[in-house]
Amino acid sequence: MATSVPSRSDRKKRRGPWFTLLAGLLFLLISGAASAGVLDNLKSGGFDDPGSDSVHAASALERAFPDSQPNLVILVKDARDGVDSSRASAKADDIDRTIDNTSSARVVASYFETPDKALRSGDAGLILVRVDGDENESMRTADELHEKLSDPDGAVSVSFGGITAINNDMNKQVEKDIIAAESIAVPITLLLLVIVFRGLIAALLPMLLATLTIVGALAAVNVAAQFTSVSVFAVNLITALGLGLSVDYSLLIVTRYREERAAGRSNADALRVTRATAGRTVLVSGAVVAAALAALLVFDQYFLRSFALAGIAVVAWAVLGSLLLLPPALVLLGDRIDALALGRRRTAPRPAADTFWGRFGALAFRRPALLATPVVALLLVMAVPFGGAQFGVPDERVLPEDSESRLVTEAVRDDFGAGDDRALNVVSTDWKGTDAQLATYSAELSKTAEVTQVTGAAGVYEDGTKVTALPAQTAAGFQKDGAVRLLVETDLVPYSDEGGDLARDIRAVDPPGDSEVLVGGQAAQLVDITHSIAGKLPLALILIGLFSLLLLFLLTGSVLMPIKALLFNTLSLVGILGSAVWIFQDGHLSESLGFTPSPLAVSMPVLIFCIAFGLSMDYEVFLVARIKERFDRTGDLARSVREGLGGSGPVITAAAAILAVSFFAMLSSGVSLIKMYGLATGLAIVLDAFLVRGVLVPAFMRAVGPYNWWAPAPLKALHRRFGIRESAEEEPRTPAPRTEQTTTDVQREKTGLLP
Structure with a gap:
């Protein structure tokens, strides 16, 4: 019997997925090499407007009166014999010699050279040092001096403080925090994925995509750091958002692929429909998230711009990976994607309308006022503390209470007359x-x-x-x-x-x-930062609003749906910011969470708003795309809401839970800025996924009824030509078994509440 020989085109089709995955592996290796040493190239500051008077004043002082600006404080203490002991003097001489041999550092003032009452308190004396160079250079020099001289527990203790030591401790703390947070987030995420996908193989796909996304974004940030200043805090966004968005998009792609396979489509047809539906949703979602993050580029502070650069890189790699690498992986795995499954998978998945979220969406649609009123009231109550917000600039209080640089800096402020930082x-x-x-x-x-x-x-x-x-x-x-x-x-x-x-x-x-x-000075610095951010904030909000409105309009063809999304997102995020004030400024939960209450860093509300807004729109796209797809097929609003929420609700819930875990893991951080950022963003994700999408969206759609998809005629024509639709041409497919309806189900179907 003759054996058929595969044609050249068949061989290309078989090799294509392998080539794509090998290209992804090559990208991962190159990115890994390009991301090496990324933390060493990042900075801890970036809160100032470089064009402000206070920054120019600091530069002028540094040029004309460099000795007036010591940036490193060394506290020498002899608890047994006092600061005037021979041991303390010998230790001070050793410190002086070491600093004299360091080309970029010099002693500005020392109690041990010119006894000054302002430089002594009890059994401790101060040595004030000026370390030259930019932020990174001065930090490296200070770190070298610290390794040679610091001895907090010696007979004559030597401890380091001042802004340069604070920045050093902050960088080291961030590095430790990233490892700690990921050691919490990754195992929990994998466990949740195994539960959601009911199998290990399917659960590993998002984790592999997350690895590629995070490494790729770190490489991009490392390259950017060679040309501009990038904040070290941006790494926290890369790890949390990279893990979360990779999971979000993988869930969307893999879940839709499984649905199409379960509905009887072939592997090739299931992938085609998945690309045409979930793939388009991923593109729109990524564009919305990137647009919200890109708005941070309008600000002059590199702290904020760094999050824009990092976030855009994360979104780009997450979208490209989910659209280019997941499909060939699904082709190669085929039905083996369900290997190592937990228990037996249903041969006929439950209809979307019969899921928990389908039934809950139908309830919110039938009783909009009953469910929406308490949700709106809760968000308004949460927003109240934001009216009493006080703003500042991060200082030593963001570090743990036992941090060496914080202890020394507080001692200088409270016990000595030198270096009055209030002046x-x-x-x-x-x-x-x-x-x-x-x-x-x-x-x-x-x-x-x-x-x-x-x-x-x-x-x-x-x-x-x-x-x-x-x-x-x-x-x-x-x-x-x-x-x-x-x-x-x-x-x-x-x-x-x-x-x-x-x-x-x-x-x-x-x-x-x-x-x-x-x-x-600090007071002038706060005035300038606040003025700078307030001046650019309207432009940032306008850009976020316009991009979001445009993309949601292209997806839905509606004018009201994008406006509704903006209003609901703004309401929930103001509530989140009020919670941040209540916790981190007013000090509630400070003992439980382990931080020192202080005014909010003036940049943080802007950062939290932009990131959380983008992620909220992410889930808006997930939900509205499904509802619109059903409505285009049926023309039945009640049925579309129930099926759309029933189909997307489980995905949104799982994605939100996993993404929230990534941000809540930041509560393990020793830096209060990161704690606030992680808690506020995680809380925003949970509230949005469960209350806004689960309650307010169905209630709103019931309230406006036939006007949900309304738009003026010119805009309708525009949408027909340029609109983005999550729909695919129907292909014959094997129908899923239908369970018998009860009399109640038949009555509900007549009212449009069941498919």
Whole structure:
């Protein structure tokens, strides 16, 4: 008997999936190499607007008066014999020699060289150090000094603090937190996937896609870090969002593929329909999430822009992986995708309308006011604390209470008279006034409400009066080579409304003649950051709204559905931000979650809103696409809602639970910023998936009835030409067995509540 020889086209079809998967493996290897050392290239700051007066003031001080800006504090303590002991002096000499041998560091002031009461407290003395270089260079130098000198538990303890030490500790903490969070999220995610897919092989597909997505995004961020500043906090988004979106899109693709196979389609036909339906949904979803994240690019702070870069990279790889790599994997696996299954799979899946979410959607559709009213009330109550939000800039309080840099920084603030971080700095690098005019200007500044004293080359002033002169050597540190600086001291908390008012009042005092001055310090920094973000926020919101409206319109052909999505998402996210204020600012649950209450970092609400908004629209696309697909087939709104929610609800629930786990795992972090980001985003995902999509969407669709899909005639024509439809040409398929209907079911079917 002759054996048929496969044609060249058949061989190409068989080899094609293997070539695609091998290309994916090659991409993974290249990305892995490109992502090496990524954490070493990322930075801990990025909260400032680089064009603001406070940043320019800090730069001017660094150029003209570098010794006025120590960024590393070394605390030397001899608990047994006191700070004046020979052991403490010997240790201080060792510190001085080590720093002298470090080219980019120098001692600015030391209690052990010029005994100054401001540099001593009890049995401890301070050594103030200036470390040169940009953020990463100064951190590396400080880390080297720390490894050589730090000995918190020695007979003479040596501990490090200051902004550079804080940044170092933050970077190290973030690195540990990522490992801890993933050690929690990955096993739970895999377990949930096995339960959802009822099999190990199917569950492994999303995990493999997540690996590719995360590694690819880390590589992209590492490359970007060679050309621009990127925040280390963006890595937390990559790991959580990479795992979550990969699972989301894999669930959508694999679930739809299984549905089509169970309905009797061949492997090739099932993949074709899956691409035409779930594949289009993935594209729209990815575009919506990327658009929300891209809005962060309009801000000047690289902290926010970093999340945009990282998020867009994650979305791109997740979408490409799910559309290009999952289909060939499904082709090669075929029915083996159900290998290693848990128990026996149903040969005839339960109809979508008969699932829990199908029945619940029908209830919300029948009784919209009964179910929607308490949900709206809950979200409004959650939003109330946001009205009392206070904003600040992250400081040592974001670190664990036992962090070395936090302990030293707090000791310097509370126990020493040096380095008062509440003071405002007034600096001019081109001072054109006389000594008399400098004295007059100093006196005027000291009259400002809430100013305790002003110190400068002209002397120390209180309430408009000179109270003392400065020694010539000290005065030289406030005026030289045409540059002057003034230290404006206050008892106000810098990161507060009152501190901001003081910064504005100081800026309102005119300097003499043509001199230009800059005002810096923490209070001025907060004013500038808030002003910068508030100025760009309307543009970001407009861009998010326009992109979301456009993409949802192209998907649904409706004007009301996109508007509804914007309103519901905004309502739920304001509620989430109110919860963040209640927990992280007001301190509720602080002991349970392990953090120090403090004003919200002014960048965080913007970040949480954009990320959570994009993820909420992700589930909106999942749900509305299914409902629209059913409505296009049947024209029955009640049936479409029940079948659409019944079909997409299990996927949305599983995807939301897994994505929320990725973000809730961040609660294990030692950095309160990451705790807040993880808790707020995870909570937003849960509320959106269960309450907004499960209750408010069906209730709204019942309320507007026939107007759900309404649009003006010109827009309808536009949608007919350019619209995105999650539908595929029907192919003959084996019908699934239909269970007998009860009399009640027949009555419900007549009312459109059952298929």
